[in-house]
Amino acid sequence: MKTNWRTIQLLSVSKAVSMLGSQVMVFTLILRGKDSGAAAIGALFVSTQLPTIVFAAWSGWLADRYSTKSLIPVLSIAQAVTSLALIRFSSTLTVLALVFFSRSFGTVVNPAWTAVTPQLVTKEDLPRAMGLQQSYFSTAQMLGPALGGFLVATTGYTWPFIIDAASFLFLATVPFTLRVNREGHILKAGHKMRASEGFRFIFEVPLLRSITVLLTMFILTLGVINIGLVFLVLDLLHGSASQYGLIESSFAIGSVLGGIGVSAIKIRKELHPRMIVTGLVILGIATLGVSLSWNWIAILIGMLVSGIGQSIMNAYVMGILMDLTPEEKLGRVSAAINGVVNVGMVAAMGIAGLLITPLGVRQVLVGGSIVSIISLAIFGPSLLRNSRINANG
Numbered sequence: 114m115k116t117n118w119r120t121i122q123l124l125s126v127s128k129a130v131s132m133l134g135s136q137v138m139v140f141t142l143i144l145r146g147k148d149s150g151a152a153a154i155g156a157l158f159v160s161t162q163l164p165t166i167v168f169a170a171w172s173g174w175l176a177d178r179y180s181t182k183s184l185i186p187v188l189s190i191a192q193a194v195t196s197l198a199l200i201r202f203s204s205t206l207t208v209l210a211l212v213f214f215s216r217s218f219g220t221v222v223n224p225a226w227t228a229v230t231p232q233l234v235t236k237e238d239l240p241r242a243m244g245l246q247q248s249y250f251s252t253a254q255m256l257g258p259a260l261g262g263f264l265v266a267t268t269g270y271t272w273p274f275i276i277d278a279a280s281f282l283f284l285a286t287v288p289f290t291l292r293v294n295r296e297g298h299i300l301k302a303g304h305k306m307r308a309s310e311g312f313r314f315i316f317e318v319p320l321l322r323s324i325t326v327l328l329t330m331f332i333l334t335l336g337v338i339n340i341g342l343v344f345l346v347l348d349l350l351h352g353s354a355s356q357y358g359l360i361e362s363s364f365a366i367g368s369v370l371g372g373i374g375v376s377a378i379k380i381r382k383e384l385h386p387r388m389i390v391t392g393l394v395i396l397g398i399a400t401l402g403v404s405l406s407w408n409w410i411a412i413l414i415g416m417l418v419s420g421i422g423q424s425i426m427n428a429y430v431m432g433i434l435m436d437l438t439p440e441e442k443l444g445r446v447s448a449a450i451n452g453v454v455n456v457g458m459v460a461a462m463g464i465a466g467l468l469i470t471p472l473g474v475r476q477v478l479v480g481g482s483i484v485s486i487i488s489l490a491i492f493g494p495s496l497l498r499n500s501r502i503n504a505n506g
Contacts, residue, residue, distance in 0.1 A: 134280025136257020155466020169452025176444025244375025251368030336461025367420020395422030
């Protein structure tokens with residue numbers, strides 16, 4: 114099999130269009146709900162991540178059990194409906210519920226798309242394909258805040274949600290227009306497809322277990338940046354919404370650069386785990402720099418470097434995941450690792466929402482950054498050790 118780069122390109126662009134709509138929507142909700150305080154913004158971010166934890170087992174099971182052409186259209190249309198509902202409803206609790214429902218549908222969509230990728234890419238090209246996808250996704254993340262800020266400033270709080278809904282409707286057509294499909298697995302008589310298989314697998318394979326534990330502990334401490342950044346820029350440094358949008362976009366620009374680098378440079382397979390650690394080192398140090406910055410330009414540069422680190426880490430994590438996972442388990446394993454890692458993300462955002470007001474935004478961000486670097490020093494060696502065992506075994 115040869116890598117089908119043309120289809121990978123088109124599929125990546127299509128998914129990035131949907132991501133652009135979602136980024137516009139989330140940024141609009143942040144601006145619309147900022148006056149409700151750090152706890153409300155924290156709850157918003159938690160509602161975007163919580164479904165990946167709550168439904169991790171079943172979303173992966175659905176992705177493995179049913180075909181791409183069955184799942185993607187139905188779930189994407191459901192997400193479009195919830196986006197349109199956000200125009201009508203703006204109370205905090207209703208918004209949180211609608212975002213939770215939308216992301217619940219997305220917890221199935223994401224592993225379903227992930228499981229399609231190995232049908233189009235050779236194992237040797239998996240990190241490069243992930244880097245390519247990361248470039249397009251990050252471009253969407255870069256444009257999302259800027260487009261969201263522009264739309265809110267010029268049209269108010271309606272068009273961002275219409276654009277998000279339209280992007281989901283577009284994604285619903287992609288399995289048919291690109292003719293990509295992963296058939297659902299037909300069970301043999303007497304066999305069961307266990308929803309919990311993904312969790313069992315990632316903790317049975319030493320290298321995947323090390324990656325999962327490291328990422329969870331790292332994100333548990335570094336995830337406070339998602340909540341704290343908006344208050345650091347807008348309240349502590351008295352920046353504008355435009356400056357905040359540029360800072361968020363700079364992270365995405367860094368992710369684009371990192372993704373381009375990963376897709377362009379072929380690294381020997383045995384070095385892939387080291388690239389994960391390298392990406393985390395870059396991310397941790399850059400975020401500490403952001404936390405200590407007293408100027409929005411310095412924050413912009415720090416977030417750009419952080420984006421490079423995260424892009425490198427993501428590409429090689431997904432490449433190793435797809436390489437080590439049997440095809441029939443890809444949906445469940447992908448959903449499981451996302452669910453476990455997002456436990457750290459949700460916990461970090463909840464901690465940030467509770468601590469920023471009494472302790473101060475800078476203190477929380479600096480503390481989180483330092484502890485994330487310590488967690489990397491503690492759990493990183495285990496990943497490298499298991500990577501050597503995996504290469505020799």
